[in-house]
Amino acid sequence: MHIVVSIKQVPDTSEVRIDPRTNTMIRSGVPSIINPDDVHALEEAIRLKEQFGGRVTVVTMGPAQARDALRETISYGADEAILCSDRRFAGADTLATSYALWKAILKIGEAEPVDLLLCGRQALDGDTGQVPPGLATRLGWPQLTSVFKIEELELSARRIVVHRAVEGGEEIVCSRLPCVITCTREINIPRYPSFPNMVRAARYQPTTWDKTDLGIDDDSQIGLRGSPTIVSKVWAPGPRKRGATVLIDGSDPEAAASQLVRLLMHEPLLEVEVASAGDKHD
Amino acid sequence: MKRLKRRTLSEANLAATDRFDVVVVGAGLAGTAASYLLAKAGLSVLCVERGEDPGTKNVMGGILYRQPTEKILPGWWKDAPVERPIVEERIWLVTPDSMVQGGFRSARYGEEPYNAFSVLRVKFDKWFADQAVGAGAVLVTDTVVEDVLRENGRIVGVTTGREQGDVHGDIVIAADGVNSLLSKKAGLHPELAPHQVALVTKEIINMSREKIEDRFLLNANEGATIEVFGDSTMGMLGYGFIYTNRDSLSIGVGALLSDLIKKKINPNVLMEHFKSHPMVKRLLEGGEAKEYMAHLIPEGGAASMPPVYRQGMLVVGDAAGLSNPIYREGSNLALMSAKFAAQVCVEAHERGDFSAEMLSRYQTLLDESFIMDDLRGYSKTSSFFQGKPQFLERYPEILVDALHEFLTVDNVPKRAKQRRILRQVLSRRAPWELARDAVGALRALT
Numbered sequence: 001m002h003i004v005v006s007i008k009q010v011p012d013t014s015e016v017r018i019d020p021r022t023n024t025m026i027r028s029g030v031p032s033i034i035n036p037d038d039v040h041a042l043e044e045a046i047r048l049k050e051q052f053g054g055r056v057t058v059v060t061m062g063p064a065q066a067r068d069a070l071r072e073t074i075s076y077g078a079d080e081a082i083l084c085s086d087r088r089f090a091g092a093d094t095l096a097t098s099y100a101l102w103k104a105i106l107k108i109g110e111a112e113p114v115d116l117l118l119c120g121r122q123a124l125d126g127d128t129g130q131v132p133p134g135l136a137t138r139l140g141w142p143q144l145t146s147v148f149k150i151e152e153l154e155l156s157a158r159r160i161v162v163h164r165a166v167e168g169g170e171e172i173v174c175s176r177l178p179c180v181i182t183c184t185r186e187i188n189i190p191r192y193p194s195f196p197n198m199v200r201a202a203r204y205q206p207t208t209w210d211k212t213d214l215g216i217d218d219d220s221q222i223g224l225r226g227s228p229t230i231v232s233k234v235w236a237p238g239p240r241k242r243g244a245t246v247l248i249d250g251s252d253p254e255a256a257a258s259q260l261v262r263l264l265m266h267e268p269l270l271e272v273e274v275a276s277a278g279d280k281h282d
Numbered sequence: 283m284k285r286l287k288r289r290t291l292s293e294a295n296l297a298a299t300d301r302f303d304v305v306v307v308g309a310g311l312a313g314t315a316a317s318y319l320l321a322k323a324g325l326s327v328l329c330v331e332r333g334e335d336p337g338t339k340n341v342m343g344g345i346l347y348r349q350p351t352e353k354i355l356p357g358w359w360k361d362a363p364v365e366r367p368i369v370e371e372r373i374w375l376v377t378p379d380s381m382v383q384g385g386f387r388s389a390r391y392g393e394e395p396y397n398a399f400s401v402l403r404v405k406f407d408k409w410f411a412d413q414a415v416g417a418g419a420v421l422v423t424d425t426v427v428e429d430v431l432r433e434n435g436r437i438v439g440v441t442t443g444r445e446q447g448d449v450h451g452d453i454v455i456a457a458d459g460v461n462s463l464l465s466k467k468a469g470l471h472p473e474l475a476p477h478q479v480a481l482v483t484k485e486i487i488n489m490s491r492e493k494i495e496d497r498f499l500l501n502a503n504e505g506a507t508i509e510v511f512g513d514s515t516m517g518m519l520g521y522g523f524i525y526t527n528r529d530s531l532s533i534g535v536g537a538l539l540s541d542l543i544k545k546k547i548n549p550n551v552l553m554e555h556f557k558s559h560p561m562v563k564r565l566l567e568g569g570e571a572k573e574y575m576a577h578l579i580p581e582g583g584a585a586s587m588p589p590v591y592r593q594g595m596l597v598v599g600d601a602a603g604l605s606n607p608i609y610r611e612g613s614n615l616a617l618m619s620a621k622f623a624a625q626v627c628v629e630a631h632e633r634g635d636f637s638a639e640m641l642s643r644y645q646t647l648l649d650e651s652f653i654m655d656d657l658r659g660y661s662k663t664s665s666f667f668q669g670k671p672q673f674l675e676r677y678p679e680i681l682v683d684a685l686h687e688f689l690t691v692d693n694v695p696k697r698a699k700q701r702r703i704l705r706q707v708l709s710r711r712a713p714w715e716l717a718r719d720a721v722g723a724l725r726a727l728t
Contacts, residue, residue: 192444192445193444194444194445194446194447195299195300195422195425195442195444195445195446195447195448195449196299196300196446197299198422198424198425198444199299199300199328199420199422199449200299202415202420202421202422203420
């Protein structure tokens with residue numbers, strides 16, 4: 001079985017600060033990590049490989065520093081890692097990104113057909129969750145998003161059964177192979193890489209493909225030119241207003257309870273809050 | 283170091299994940315320097331570091347010397363991420379409200395090839411490790427070495443805290459810093475005693491370049507150091523320091539651990555005391571504390587050094603107790619010890635002999651160098667000043683009061699003034715005590 005995992009290197013948001021003047025993320029000096037959801041996708045791929053045999057190829061698009069993230073995937077047990085890097089890829093939105101990655105997956109498939117594409121559900125920095133569906137569409141493969149459990153996989157019958165998280169419950173879905181699966185964090189607990197794999201990762205040099213390697217000669221689909229999305233404004237939400245605090249004397253429980261009821265029923269601000277909360281979440 | 287013909291063993295080791303010619307534990311200055319030199323000599327080298335990246339767990343005051351580092355990497359300062367070349371070194375002796383200062387500044391230090399640089403270890407160590415990896419060393423980070431690996435009582439490698447974590451090496455170099463877990467596991471030395479180490483706390487305080495250059499009277503991109511003795515350590519054996527980085531200050535204060543214990547002083551309290559000294563506070567105003575760290579420094583000199591070799595193992599840098607704090611030396615000793623260790627590893631590898639006898643050559647190289655000479659001297663210095671708080675409490679006060687008297691203009695004849703000063707001094711310290719301390723200090727420092 002050949003599994004491809006598409007990953008993204010993201011700034012470690014636990015260390016991100018917002019520039020108070022420009023309201024943009026201060027990226028300089030912020031360490032990069034593999035997008036957390038993607039680590040779960042990678043772990044799931046390695047588990048499937050251990051169960052069914054085969055190989056795992058990791059692919060990403062990004063600048064040269066993304067090689068660190070790719071090397072790290074080798075420590076989990078990936079067999080090969082490919083970096084799609086070209087100056088022309090810069091400034092790509094989800095549409096242009098999925099185009100370049102699609103080309104890369106096609107090229108990976110030429111060497112050995114791909115049975116499964118695993119991705120994280122969404123990236124920590126952009127939070128859009130759009131690249132995997134974009135890939136599925138371009139590949140013409142079924143897409144199974146927000147998967148938290150792989151129930152069964154039958155290689156000979158070319159089918160897979162998964163559990164998807166949907167609003168208010170879960171869905172058990174069967175799909176043919178190949179397909180695209182996006183994983184949530186509930187799917188597994190990533191392993192602590194073994195020492196031999198740490199050494200392999202330390203020595204590993206990821207393969208790099210530029211746009212020529214990917215057979216892209218039309219620049220209108222990649223990078224800034226291939227990106228119709230415009231971010232008009234990014235801002236940090238202002239601090240919440242603090243409500244008034246009412247202290248109820250609890251020495252007489254009965255009087256306290258009736259005071260609380262009176263407050264809840266007649267305090268206009270509370271009524272508004274309750275009503276609007278109900279509207280929103282219906 | 284001459285380049286080796288690779289032996290068959292090395293060749294096999296080049297692809298293996300569990301067998302190397304040399305396993306280096308710790309990617310600080312000593313560990314990385316040894317890894318770099320060994321890889322360059324054609325040996326297969328594994329360097330294991332517990333931090334996420336080299337430098338994230340490493341602490342020093344922040345001054346790296348140009349010449350000793352060039353013994354490892356000629357011209358290193360042209361490419362390395364250094365902060366500022368140091369052109370001025372000041373020494374302050376302080377009492378709670380006064381200060382006596384001395385220092386040296388030279389424009390020569392502001393020109394190539396420079397004398398010393400302030401560095402931030404997080405940046406520098408990563409760069410340094412990149413040089414070792416570029417030379418062919420294998421660097422595994424985020425991994426703790428838990429023990430030496432033994433076969434029939436012989437050390438044959440190390441055990442890491444990961445699955446399938448055993449890794450073989452003909453020689454293990456313990457470069458795991460002060461309080462070296464590995465040399466303890468190898469039976470080389472017991473726990474350090476509180477009087478053998480100083481505990482230093484340090485902060486990185488962000489400040490604009492212009493402000494730093496104005497406050498420290500520096501030309502653009504030049505740096506200064508200040509070492510502060512006396513009230514800075516609340517009378518304990520140690521000192522405070524302030525070093526200028528590009529756009530931050532490194533400030534720290536350290537005292538002998540046994541003094542901190544005896545006086546029941548929390549290191550944070552000591553740090554706050556140092557930072558709030560009127561002369562220090564003024565330099566820090568408007569800065570923003572960015573990082574906080576603490577570190578132990580070997581203080582015992584040669585007398586506290588563990589055995590630095592045994593069959594299959596060498597100990598380098600802080601792990602070997604190589605530090606000369608009064609001269610602010612440590613990094614240079616670490617680098618030189620790494621160079622000697624690498625040299626001995628290459629010779630041992632050529633002969634296929636990893637016995638204690640073969641590796642004792644490392645001890646000989648240390649003995650023949652300036653390192654052991656200096657550290658024997660430091661043992662003397664350190665043991666003399668221990669338990670003599672008068673040097674950092676009484677004497678600074680006497681000196682400050684004498685100068686205060688001398689420089690206060692109050693229409694007293696100079697001759698009377700000198701007599702008054704002498705009376706004041708003698709009333710606080712008997713002549714024989716003064717003479718004994720003066721002679722003792724002179725002996726201890728020379």
